[in-house]
Amino acid sequence: MIGGKASRRILAYVYPHRWLFVLAMALVAVTTSLELLKPWPLKIVVDHILGDVAAPGWIAALGQPLELLLFAALAIVAIQVFLSAATFFYNTLTVAIGHRMINELRNVLYAHLQRLSLMFHSRRQVGDLMYRVSADTFAVQTLVMNGLLTIVTSAALLIGMFAIMVQIDWRLTLLALLVGPALMFVIVLFNRAIVRAAERMVERESQVYSLASWSLAAIRVVQAYTKEREEHTRFMAASRSSLDATLRLYSAQTLYNGLVTIVIACGTAGILYLGAHAVLDRELLLGELLVFVAYLASLYQPIDTLTQTWGILQSARVGLRRVFEVLDVEADLRDGPRTFPETGARGRIVWQDVAFRYDVTVPALNGVSLAVEPGERIAIVGPTGAGKSTMLSLIPRFFDPLHGSIAIDDVDARAYRIEALRRQVSMMLQPPLVFPLTVRENIAYGRPEASDAEIAAAAALARIDTRIAQMPDGYATRVGDGGLALSEGEKQRLTIARAILRNAPILILDEPTSALDAETEALVVDGLNSLTKGRTTFVIAHRLSTLRGADRIVVLDQGRIVEVGTFAELMAKDDAFARLYRTQFRPLDG
DSSP states (O other): OOOHHHHHHHHHHHGGGHHHHHHHHHHHHHHHHHHHHTTHHHHIIIIIIISOOOOOHHHHTTOSHHHHHHHHHHHHHHHHHHHHHHHHHHHHHHHHHHHHHHHHHHHHHHHHHHHSOHHHHHTSOHHHHHHHHHTGGGHHHHHIIIIIHHHHHHHHHHHHHHHHHHHHOHHHHHHHHTHHHHHHHHHHHHHHHHHHHHHHHHHHHHHHHHHHHHHHHTHHHHHHTTOHHHHHHHHHHHHHHHHHHHHHHHHHHHHHHHHHHHHHHHHHHHHHHHHHHHHHTTSSOHHHHHHHHHHHHHHHHHHHHHHHHHHHHHHHHHHHHHHHHHHTSOOSSOOOSBOOOTTOOOOOEEEEEEEEESSSSOEEEEEEEEEEOTTOEEEEEOSTTSSHHHHHHTTTTSSOOSEEEEEETTEEGGGBOHHHHHTTEEEEOSSOOOOSSBHHHHHTTTOTTOOHHHHHHHHHHTTOHHHHHTSTTGGGOBOOGGGTTSOHHHHHHHHHHHHHHHOOSEEEEESTTTTSOHHHHHHHHHHHHHHHTTSEEEEEOSSGGGTTTOSEEEEEETTEEEEEEOHHHHHHHTSHHHHHIIIIIHHHHO
16 A cells, blocks of 8 residues: 555654554554443343343342343443543544644655755746645645554454454354455455546646636736636636546545445345344344344444545545655755855855756856956846846855856855855845735844844835835734735835845845836935945846946846946947847936
8 A cells, every 4th residue: 555665754753753652552452442342231131131041140240130230221321431531532642643743744845845946946836835735744644543543443343353253153253254355356446546536636636726826926917917707717627627536536435435335234134144043043142143243333344444444545645645756856956065254255256157947948048157256246137038037046056057167255156055155145036025924024034133223224225114104013014915015116125125134245136126216216226335335246237227336237148148348348349238228228217
């Protein structure tokens, strides 16, 4: 059912809770013993009170028939009370163990996803990954609590009842056990169909998650282009497909359970027929037949539970396979051993013959070489798709180059610890990302330990402080999911404040003024000029205002650096940058 490697991985989540697991096994022994005792008071009543069979010594010692009847009645109640209590504690304990294992598996899976590069995430649907984290992780509880413990419980009950039933009548016991091979045939017959149906159901459900996640995240675009009806139609098609797959799985499991029930009914009918003949022939006491029939129902119940558990475990196995599939993805960004001095990076950055591509057909960067000195301010320009963001994404190692290297302070970036490297970089990306947190938490996202004065100073430099003062709760105001309560310009200034507060020696700004009006832009640019002093700064520029003050301008085209120089030098050459200026920059500022 589950491979050895997968079993070992599952046991790794069981081991920390081994003593609770031992307690659960002890409760299994208690509940099994009480289940075995349940029919015996009925036998006392039928054979020794209503019948003419002499009671054994310890039963006869309990007194006259009426006293014996009271004992049997109280025994029925007592057994059920203790059984209910033991079952309650068992269920509570196993659910608690299962939830702890789910939480630990989610912890490992989510942390692993956080370490995987943007290359991995660019090829995966967010909704599918969300489904694996939130839903597929329940498989570890299903396999252990609803699988292993259910099997152990049922097996213990089967062994106990088998031992007693053999003592009552070995021939009827043998007949009862003949149901087993028939049930195994049903299992083999339906196993593959149930697994396939479970896989389809999980895939279709994850598609619903992905579609809902994408469309809700892009709700502004959907509404702006009046695509609500089309997106609704697309979602409902995915939903119907998912529900159809769920129905097919449910139908297969229902048919499977129905056949199991029929096989068990046939076995019960045969036992009743032969057992009644044995009572009529005086070969078996009526009380013994009642105990046997009671055990028979209990015997088939664990067998039925085991067969139904098999179908449940197939679905769980699919979920666990999807979780381990992600965990088995090797992180393509490996930590190096080096860190930075306490004073931070100096900020010298060198690209040496760097090549990178997102897929095998289109190179994003090809033969990029550039040396940037500490404190230098570099503007990166070029047409859409030229590789500007990709080039700068190599600095914090969102990706690693396929060829060549990028060095920071004359050391290959791959030699640094990723966390230490990224702490040296402050970034303002497009589109501006605002979290559904308070204004303070958004600004202090990269430095949660920052003081209120530092946060206010960063907001002032980003020219967002006046707007924050107008908010209902000031810096404690929650901005809503995706920052829907803010304009695009306000979100941009909030992310600028976040980058300012990070106070890192390397600064990357992706068109920091694109959503600002001319008056606010002038104020923000003035604040950014103060921020960039003494820092190695890269600005992806689409507006002329962000070119002013750059020490050098780097022109990218089709993944290659085609020009490098000052604004005056590049305009004098009247080549790539001059053409770009006339088509892209000048009309926006004219």
